[in-house]
Amino acid sequence: MMALLDGRFGKGIFISATGTELGKTVLASGIAHWMHIHKLGATALWKPVQSGVELGTVEADSYRLLKGSGLTNVGERELVTWTLREPLAPWAAAKREGLEISMSELVVEGERRLQASDRLVVEGAGGVAVPLQARHTMADLAAALQLPMLIVAAPLLGTVSHTVTAVQYARSRGVKDVAVVFGAMLFKPTAEWNKAAYEQQLHENTEMIELLAEVPVVGAVPYLPHPNRIDEDLWINWRKDWLRETAHLTTLHDWLNARL
Ligand SMILES: Nc1ncnc2c1ncn2[C@@H]1O[C@H](COP(=O)(O)OP(=O)(O)OP(=O)(O)O)[C@@H](O)[C@H]1O
């Protein structure tokens, strides 16, 4: 088992999802913050491609990764390799600008970033099968870098089939070490919200996904949206809230500690 986890290039994880807008950036920034606070050495973040956003805006993954993690040894520009205008799969967004993303260059860059830090958290774009270049997907990049993959899944109805197929796809492309975590973006806990029913559904979904995909489901991220303003105090508070609200996620933390 350890041989499987000893990647050639260093320690890292690749955060992917069953689809887009499911909470990868929130989770990646929170994990990096947790690592930054609890581990010695340098934690680094990498977003190979972001699309549909502009650098320096609060919507940009690069900005939210930087502020959510609280990393200070890096600038926003260095966190991200490609920033593309159109809110599309990277391959298509690049084509709209007359550009082509080179998968092999991204792999070389990933190797370099893995070597340059003590642990690297990589955030994909969209889900596991989203293309970076013709026939090369997020799962291919994770596989080429020999990174364990954490797949963010929706916590609600419809997730079982999406998650089982995403796990199988990632494995079919060569990702050997996969786990699933439920995100929290599709619901808001209101006064009418039935916590017990929600938790029962999470429990049942966990059981089905673990059985059908033979994959560990390592927890559920709490409801904690990123601030929607460029305001340092809001981000400082978000980071504090993240540490407090995720302190109980021991299965997720054990999974991360074994890999980062
Ligand atoms: N745990 C959470 N609690 C509350 N809201 C969340 C949570 N995770 C994500 N969200 C909200 O859902 C939206 C989408 O989340 P996020 O940007 O992290 O998704 P993503 O998977 O990174 O998307 P992309 O594929 O564009 O990179 C954001 O507005 C975010 O604040």
Ligand SMILES: C[C@H](N)[C@H](N)CCCCCC(=O)O
């Ligand atoms: C714009 C969006 N938020 C992401 N940056 C890109 C998502 C690409 C999804 C492509 C797809 O699965 O159809």
Ligand SMILES: [Mg+2]
């Ligand atoms: Mg994101």
